Amino acid sequence: MNSKETQKKTKLSAENVNFYYGEKQVIKDVSLSFKENEITALIGPSGCGKSTFLRSLNRMNDLIESSRIDGFITLEGEDINSKECDVVELRRRVGMVFQKPTPFAKSIFENVVYGVRLNGIKDKEELMNIAEESLKKAALWNEVKDRLHQSALSLSGGQQQRLCIARALAVSPEVLLMDEPASALDPIATEKLEEGIKELKNDVCIVIVTHNMQQAERISDKTAFFYMGELIEWGDTKKIFHSPDCMKTAQYVSGSFG
Ligand SMILES: Nc1ncnc2c1ncn2[C@@H]1O[C@H](COP(=O)(O)OP(=O)(O)OP(=O)(O)O)[C@@H](O)[C@H]1O
Numbered sequence: 001m002n003s004k005e006t007q008k009k010t011k012l013s014a015e016n017v018n019f020y021y022g023e024k025q026v027i028k029d030v031s032l033s034f035k036e037n038e039i040t041a042l043i044g045p046s047g048c049g050k051s052t053f054l055r056s057l058n059r060m061n062d063l064i065e066s067s068r069i070d071g072f073i074t075l076e077g078e079d080i081n082s083k084e085c086d087v088v089e090l091r092r093r094v095g096m097v098f099q100k101p102t103p104f105a106k107s108i109f110e111n112v113v114y115g116v117r118l119n120g121i122k123d124k125e126e127l128m129n130i131a132e133e134s135l136k137k138a139a140l141w142n143e144v145k146d147r148l149h150q151s152a153l154s155l156s157g158g159q160q161q162r163l164c165i166a167r168a169l170a171v172s173p174e175v176l177l178m179d180e181p182a183s184a185l186d187p188i189a190t191e192k193l194e195e196g197i198k199e200l201k202n203d204v205c206i207v208i209v210t211h212n213m214q215q216a217e218r219i220s221d222k223t224a225f226f227y228m229g230e231l232i233e234w235g236d237t238k239k240i241f242h243s244p245d246c247m248k249t250a251q252y253v254s255g256s257f258g
Contacts, residue, residue: 008035009076011205012057012094012175017071019052021064026052028229029071034175034222039197039206041216041237044226045258050209053226054177057207058094059087075175092119094175095168095204099183101160103152108144111152111163115171130170137203138166139196158189162196169204176200178208182215194219213253217241225249 012034019027026049034040042050055061056069059080073080080090092115103111112131113121121127131148135141140162144155152163161181168176178197182190198219200206210216216223217237224234225244233240233249244250252258 008037010034011036011076012207013072013074014053014057015072015074017053017056017069017073019049019056019061020068021052022066026229027056027069030226030229030231032224032231032234034205034207036174036205037201038222039201039208039220040222040224040234041220042207042209042224042226043211043213043216043252044232045252046211048226049229050226051179054179054207054209055096057175057177058091058096060091060096062087092171093173094177095171095173096177097161097164097168097179097181099180101157101164101184103155103160103163105151105153107149108152108155108163109148112166112170114167119171131166134166134170135163137169137196137200138162139192139199140166156189158185158192161185161189161193165193165196165200169200173204175205175207178206180209180211182210182212190215213241213255225252227252 010033014030014032017027017030018025030053042054044050057073061067069081075093104114109131112134113127116127116130132141135144140159143159155163182193185193194215197206220237222234223237223240225232225240227248233244233246240249241253
């Protein structure tokens with residue numbers, strides 16, 4: 001590890017996390033941490049628990065009845081599952097972008113500033129500045145700057161996904177969780193999205209679930225390989241892809257199964 005890397009602060013950390021849907025355990029004793037200015041890819045075959053683990057990082061699973069988590073997940077050292085944790089504030093600090101774009105049937109501008117308005121900011125100039133900055137970070141500004149008041153639904157799928165990223169960024173999160181954000185996009189839109197994501201790590205810590213091995217290799221600094229609810233191996237992306245410690249990891253990244 002170089003000295004720059006050791007200086008990076010851990011943002012989010014999971015310690016001995018187990019997760020259950022009813023009786024069924026789908027995450028088994030997972031410990032994993034995420035540093036600022038880093039992109040971590042979560043990979044593994046379908047059903048291994050990547051999305052469940054991702055969603056547990058900002059308590060999106062709270063909404064699922066009969067689900068249960070134990071172990072610790074901390075954001076800058078604070079237990080996110082404690083009674084004292086304000087879930088609304090947690091989700092502001094740990095934002096999420098889903099598999100399919102989820103724009104609201106509102107203008108592009110109103111989509112971006114939606115959460116900002118909910119936080120009580122009303123000043124038009126301030127809202128416009130936030131919208132511009134967020135759209136620039138999401139690599140969408142140049143394509144929409146002349147049509148901010150048109151419907152977000154008029155955008156292409158790739159643009160809608162970048163809009164959702166801008167909306168998530170507008171409330172200044174520290175961590176951004178992404179669940180297969182490019183799965184509904186064509187290769188060109190995917191490339192644009194990936195370029196945007198790579199830039200974002202200057203501002204936020206990113207955790208991304210992807211089925212696309214090339215994508216994981218292209219954009220992430222760290223990769224975590226899950227298999228049947230267990231974290232088999234995690235570390236530098238180069239190592240996971242080219243000289244992993246476990247046979248299972250080598251088989252998965254080379255496409256032998258999954
Ligand atoms: N709401 C739910 N209720 C019950 N079981 C669930 C629920 N959501 C997921 N599961 C189960 O938990 C396990 C892990 O699912 P999860 O979606 O986290 O895996 P994944 O690795 O993200 O899969 P994929 O790559 O296919 O999206 C699977 O067996 C799945 O069927």
